[in-house]
Amino acid sequence: MSRFELTRIPFIKNTLKSRYPQLAVFIVMLVGYIFAILAGLIGTPVGSHNFSIVFVWIAWWAILILVAVPFFGRGWCAVCPIPLPGEWLQRGAVLSPPDKKPKWLNLRWPKFLRNIWMQNISFLLLALFSSVLLTTPNITGIVLAAMLFAAIGLSTIFERRAFCRYLCPVGGFIGLYSQTAPIELRIKDKQICVTCEGKPCYNGSANGYGCPWDVFPGGLTKNTYCGLCMECIRTCPHDNIAINLRPFSADLAKPSTRMDEAFKAFIMLGSAMIYAGVLLGPWGAFKDAAYNVGTSAWFIYAVIFLAIIFVILPGFFTLGILKTKGSLPLKQRFASLATALIPLGLMFWVAFSLSFVLTNASYIIAAFSDPLGLGWNLFGTANAVWQPMLTFVLAPAQTLALVGGLIWSARTAQKAANEIRTSSISVIAFSFILTLVMLWLLL
C-alpha cells in the first residue's frame, strides 16, 4: 500500500517536534473550553443563543464529524484541551522534560478495565440524555466541567492519560473511526525498534515523556489508541517515527477480534439511526419521550434505545452470519465482520450531521456577537436571522454519503471475510437494509 511520509517535509517535522506550536493551540482551545463551561453555567438558558450549545454542539461537532475524524483521525485529540490541566498536574510541568520522579499516585489502570467498555458506557449515558444535553446550556456546562475534572482526578490517581484511553465518551468513537482516516503515525523501521535501548518512546527520556496513551509506538498497527500527541516524535532518538498519508481505511484491512470494539461499532451505528429518527423523523411522541428525561415515557425510550443497540442490530447481524462457513468461532466472526460497520456508521453520522448542522449553522453567526445571550453585539451580527443553509445540497449530499458508505462498507466486508475465510454476503445485505432505513429516515 502506498504511503507518503509527511514528516519528510522539514516544516511539518520541525513544527511537530517543537512543543511551542502545540502549546499555543492548546491554550486557545483551553480558553475556549473554559468559556464554553462558563457560558453554559451563566449565559442565557436559550440554547440557540448560548455559546456552549452553538459552538460545542453545532460548530465543533460539524468540524469533528465532517472534517477532523474522516480526514485526520485522532487529529482532534492532538489539540483537545480536556486532558491538559490533569497532565500538567501529573507531570508537575507544562513544558519542561520529565524529572523521572512520579508525581501523585501514578497507579497502573486496573487490568480488567483495559478495554473500551467504560467508553461505550459513558457514550451511551450521554446519548440517552442527549436531547437535553444538546439543548440545555447549563447541562452542557456541567458535562464539560465534569469531563475536565474527571480527567484531572484520574491523572492524580493513575499514570498517563487514563481518562482519554479508557473513559472519554468522545475519544471512544474518534478512535473507532480514526481507522478509516488517510493519516497515521507509525514507526519507519521495525528493526531499529528491536535494538533500541530503553525504548524512550514508551518509557520517556530527557527529551520528553513516555507515550501518554500507554501505547508502545514500535508496535502500532492501527490508529485507535494513538492520540497523536506527538510525544514519541520528540523522544525517539533514532528519528524512527513518521506521520504518513495513506489510503482511506487502511487499518480495516486487518479486522479486530475484540468484542468491545465490535459493540462500539454497533453503538455508533445504532445511535446515528436513532438520532435520525428522534430528531428528524415525524414521530412527535418519540421526540417528546427523549426530551422528558425521568418520565415513564423516557424510560421506555431508553429501553428501546438500548434494545436496538444491544439486541436488535447485533441479533440480526448474528443471524446473518450464523450459517456462513468459517474456521473461526462465531464470536470471532462476529467481531471481525463488524469491522464493515465502521465506514457505514461513519457515513451515517456524516449524513445525519449534515441535516443537523446545515439547519442550525446560522446560529453561529449571531452567537459570535452575543455568546452569552446577554444582548451584546460585539461584531454587529447579533441580530442575524436564523435560516437553514445550503438546503439545495442537503439531500444529494446525504444520498452520496449513505450510498458511498454502503459501497465502502461492502468492500470492507469483503476484505474482512477474505481475511477470516468466510462469506461477506449477509453483512453486505445487513448494511444495505440499514442504508435503506437511513435513506428513508433522512430524505
Ligand code: SF4
Ligand atoms: S480522548 Fe477525549 S479527552 Fe482525550 S484527547 Fe481525545 S477527545 Fe480529548
Ligand code: SF4
Ligand atoms: S524510541 Fe524510536 S526506535 Fe526506540 S523503540 Fe521507540 S520508536 Fe523504536
Ligand code: SF4
Ligand atoms: S506518544 Fe506517539 S504513539 Fe503515543 S499517543 Fe503520542 S503520538 Fe501516539
